[in-house]
């Protein structure tokens with residue numbers, strides 16, 4: 001057997017994959033952790049954990065029966081937990097083409113056309129959030145890495161100061177990846193200033209201003225302010241304009257974590273809430289969340305390419321690589337991040353845009369937002385239901401009577417496995433959190449969800 005498969009064989013394998021895996025059921029399989037773990041232990045009995053050579057048809061059959069069934073079905077239209085998404089076949093096809101060609105991507109001269117595509121995709125993403133044509137950025141493996149690079153750039157801007165005197169500001173609704181980034185970059189807890197958010201999960205501006213003033217008096221240098229554009233808990237959006245004016249007057253790097261919320265700027269009804277993102281120095285957006293792409297693609301958009309270049313380009317160029325100066329119009333992405341050898345992440349976005357056009361994404365996001373509003377309005381009709389946060393984008397949070405009853409309700413709904421939901425804490429209350437963010441979700445799926453909620457209420461009350 002050689003490592004290069006003959007075309008005839010490959011045709012057969014591809015068809016088998018399509019036959020078995022293209023139309024996977026929308027069922028949710030297992031959705032609580034205990035079930036998942038039990039399923040994996042079960043499957044290990046059939047040698048899933050040992051890697052033994054097998055027939056291709058058996059491999060595909062295992063993927064269908066074991067891998068698929070023992071995992072959360074995040075691509076199901078009734079998956080409303082965490083961050084649902086993915087499952088666009090055209091993006092999978094692009095991934096196949098891209099890895100089949102496997103062009104080297106770190107240095108522009110190796111694959112200039114791919115290089116151009118990635119740059120254009122970055123500009124398109126930048127334009128969605130209001131940045132000008134001359135914006136730049138880098139595509140990452142996800143939102144956490146994009147946020148990490150933003151923190152690196154902000155620290156690099158203040159490189160003349162001792163890192164130990166820099167201070168970092170953000171609200172208590174900020175995603176945990178920011179804490180991780182600061183930790184690995186050697187920032188101590190005393191330099192991290194977590195500001196309370198108000199009842200709408202938005203950073204308290206007065207508290208922020210007070211903190212900056214008192215920190216400066218103590219000799220700290222405010223370095224970075226991270227605003228949220230769509231918090232993971234509720235979709236809360238900070239007051240970007242005010243954050244930007246604070247940052248301008250205090251010479252602070254403004255970064256926006258718009259990993260979840262940023263692309264809603266494509267949805268006409270969300271644009272009024274999302275204006276001014278272009279006032280930031282950098283913005284994280286995550287195509288594998290609200291652009292429905294498969295996992296493995298996030299983006300950091302920056303106003304000034306030099307911030308990425310001065311942060312990440314090596315002092316000395318490698319002798320074995322071609323001269324990076326030669327192709328000024330192209331971007332050597334290896335000089336703008338920690339990665340060197342990698343694929344052209346933007347290819348799948350380019351392919352979907354080429355094939356579907358931008359409008360399909362706008363319509364899909366507007367549709368998710370309208371479904372979330374519809375859900376919010378219908379939940380309000382149910383006696384005992386309290387909507388806990390404004391439904392700004394696609395997340396709806398509610399509880400039922402009190403914390404204890406809401407927990408019972410949550411368990412009842414999720415145990416029936418017709419819909420997947422998650423939970424969180426909102427203003428110290430236990431909340432059932434619903435995120436309508438799968439491109440397949442339609443009105444009929446919201447009806448299923450409402451019926452499940454009503455049924456569960458009936459059974460716990462009755």
Ligand SMILES: Cc1ncc(COP(=O)(O)O)c(C=O)c1O
Nearest residue numbers: 142143144175177232257259260
């Ligand atoms: C607001 C926000 N920022 C950052 C992240 C981290 O993104 P990733 O999981 O792609 O690393 C998430 C993930 O849910 C998020 O919701």
